[in-house]
Amino acid sequence: MDITFRSMVLFVRDMEISKAFYTDVLGQKVELDLGVNVGFVGGLALWDRAYVNDLLYAGKMPPGEAAAPPMEVYFETAEVEALAGRVAEAGVRLLHPLKEQPWAQRAIRFFDPDGHLVEAAExxxxxxxxxxxxxxxxxxxxxxxxxxxxxxxxxxxxxxxx
Missing domain, CATH: 1.10.10 (Arc Repressor Mutant, subunit A)
Known part of the structure; x- marks a missing residue:
């Protein structure tokens, strides 16, 4: 099974301030800007924290500041169904099982042994x-x-x- 690390996703409070920091201070080039999700050349991505909390984590994590983890590790695989099976067989704690996201991508989110959030998607x-x-x-x-x-x-x- 081919699983490729794609990016680190940072959940940010203010997209414009964070985007300006990464472009102006760190010289990163925006590859794709969808407003609530900004991807940079090289793989770093920013997601609006409130959007993520509402879209993906509502009801799954405590309210307030801890409502969404500050980041997730993101992998891609064309064999996302097989990976979801391996995750289930291993008894890994899920945030959610394999499901289609609002943007049509199928993804599974789960926690590593130290509680870090991991996403794997097609x-x-x-x-x-x-x-x-x-x-x-x-x-x-x-x-x-x-x-x-x-x-x-x-x-x-x-x-x-x-």
Whole structure:
């Protein structure tokens, strides 16, 4: 099974302040900016903490400052179902089982032995290809995944609109 470490995800209180810090102070280049989720060239990602807490952790963790961990370790694998099976067989404590996220990516989140949050998900190009195989247009895939239409077209090898 091929599992690839993709990034460290930092959950931040103020996206604009954090984005400015990483771009202006540390010279990181934004690769994809979805507002509540910003990915930098090289793999570092920022997620808006309130968005993450509402979207993924509501009801799973204590309220207040500890509502969401400060970060997660993120892996990708095309064999996410098989990995979910291995995690279950090992009796690993889950945040949630394998499920489709609001942006159509299938992911599982669980805790390592020290309580660090780990996410494993299918690569977004695989998500885009899956949705295309289901008959969705580039525009519909863009809407479903929140990826810009140009990114979807590039993943599919299609020409795009402006």
């Amino acid at each position: 690569p977004m190009p695989a998500v885009v290809a899956r949705l295309a195989a289901e008959g969705l247009s580039d525009a519909a895939i863009s809407e479903r995944t929140t990826l810009p239409r140009q990114v979807v077209a590039a993943m599919l090898g299609n020409e795009c609109c402006d």
